[in-house]
Amino acid sequence: MSWIVIARKDFEDAVRSKTLWVITVLFVVFTAGGLYGIQLAFEDLSANAAVRFLDVPAGLIVPLAAIVVAYLSIAGERESGSIKLLLGLPHSRLDLVLGKLVGRTAVVAVATVVAFASAAVVLVVYYGTFPVVKLLLMGLLTFLLGLVFVAIAIGLSAMTAKRSRAMAGAIGLFFLFELLWSIVTTGIALLFDLGTSGGKFPAWYYLLQRLNPKNAYGIAAKIVAPMNKDYAITSNGSGNEAQQTTEAAKSMADTVIGGHVPFYLDNWFAFVILALWLVVPLAFGYWRFKRVDVS
Numbered sequence: 001m002s003w004i005v006i007a008r009k010d011f012e013d014a015v016r017s018k019t020l021w022v023i024t025v026l027f028v029v030f031t032a033g034g035l036y037g038i039q040l041a042f043e044d045l046s047a048n049a050a051v052r053f054l055d056v057p058a059g060l061i062v063p064l065a066a067i068v069v070a071y072l073s074i075a076g077e078r079e080s081g082s083i084k085l086l087l088g089l090p091h092s093r094l095d096l097v098l099g100k101l102v103g104r105t106a107v108v109a110v111a112t113v114v115a116f117a118s119a120a121v122v123l124v125v126y127y128g129t130f131p132v133v134k135l136l137l138m139g140l141l142t143f144l145l146g147l148v149f150v151a152i153a154i155g156l157s158a159m160t161a162k163r164s165r166a167m168a169g170a171i172g173l174f175f176l177f178e179l180l181w182s183i184v185t186t187g188i189a190l191l192f193d194l195g196t197s198g199g200k201f202p203a204w205y206y207l208l209q210r211l212n213p214k215n216a217y218g219i220a221a222k223i224v225a226p227m228n229k230d231y232a233i234t235s236n237g238s239g240n241e242a243q244q245t246t247e248a249a250k251s252m253a254d255t256v257i258g259g260h261v262p263f264y265l266d267n268w269f270a271f272v273i274l275a276l277w278l279v280v281p282l283a284f285g286y287w288r289f290k291r292v293d294v295s
Helices: 002-016 019-041 047-052 055-070 075-080 082-088 093-127 132-158 163-191 203-210 213-224 269-291
Strands: 232-234 241-243
Touching (some): 002 019, 002 093, 019 055, 047 093, 047 132, 055 093, 055 132, 075 163, 093 132, 093 269, 132 163, 132 213, 163 203, 163 213, 203 269, 213 269
Antiparallel strands (some): 232 241
């Protein structure tokens, strides 16, 4: 299978160029460092509850790292001309796209494994134990997030022939998902005068927010690492104890106009959103790439 050859070469190139090591160090710093910071801020937080907070640093560093790893995967080959050599060998364009996806994802996978292993060490040191299943599930979900953003970046790279355009697109993607998405959804709320009915919004507005893969990841994390509702958090900074009450927060039905919650606002639908982000940009990028003249 030709795509395996391309994937292996891509991964070996990442090792030689130190890309793998840089990404791994960043993942470890944000993951283990994030747990250490949580332990300093909340001295009575349990290990189970601490794992739930891992989606915060992961939601920032994983998309950035995945985009950086993958945005030049095909565009760089096209601009340098090396893609002619690759396609001159018994590799199809589909082999090239799949090989790049697997090779670049392998870089993110290694970094994720090392980062969550370091998180386990931090949990053992500061909490005396760590929830194996919950940490494993969070690690798998974080790997899925990395895979999604690698696929998005490769889809973008397959549609561009210049490194400069691919770089501009990568920067745009990062700011879109990290910053602009919330600004746009807030702007829509203001434009349509939403939220004036007792703080309720139409269901499509909540779906629009969840369509951000980063937000979908955070919602999916509530399933794989649910937060207990009966633990106490003590802040080292203020010395004040904030006991989380057992009263349930507003249900989604209380915040949707009409009170009816459609299926796409259930937490499980976040996995469908992640799956769509994994498939659609990659498929569209391949469709465009298959039709261009790389000569």
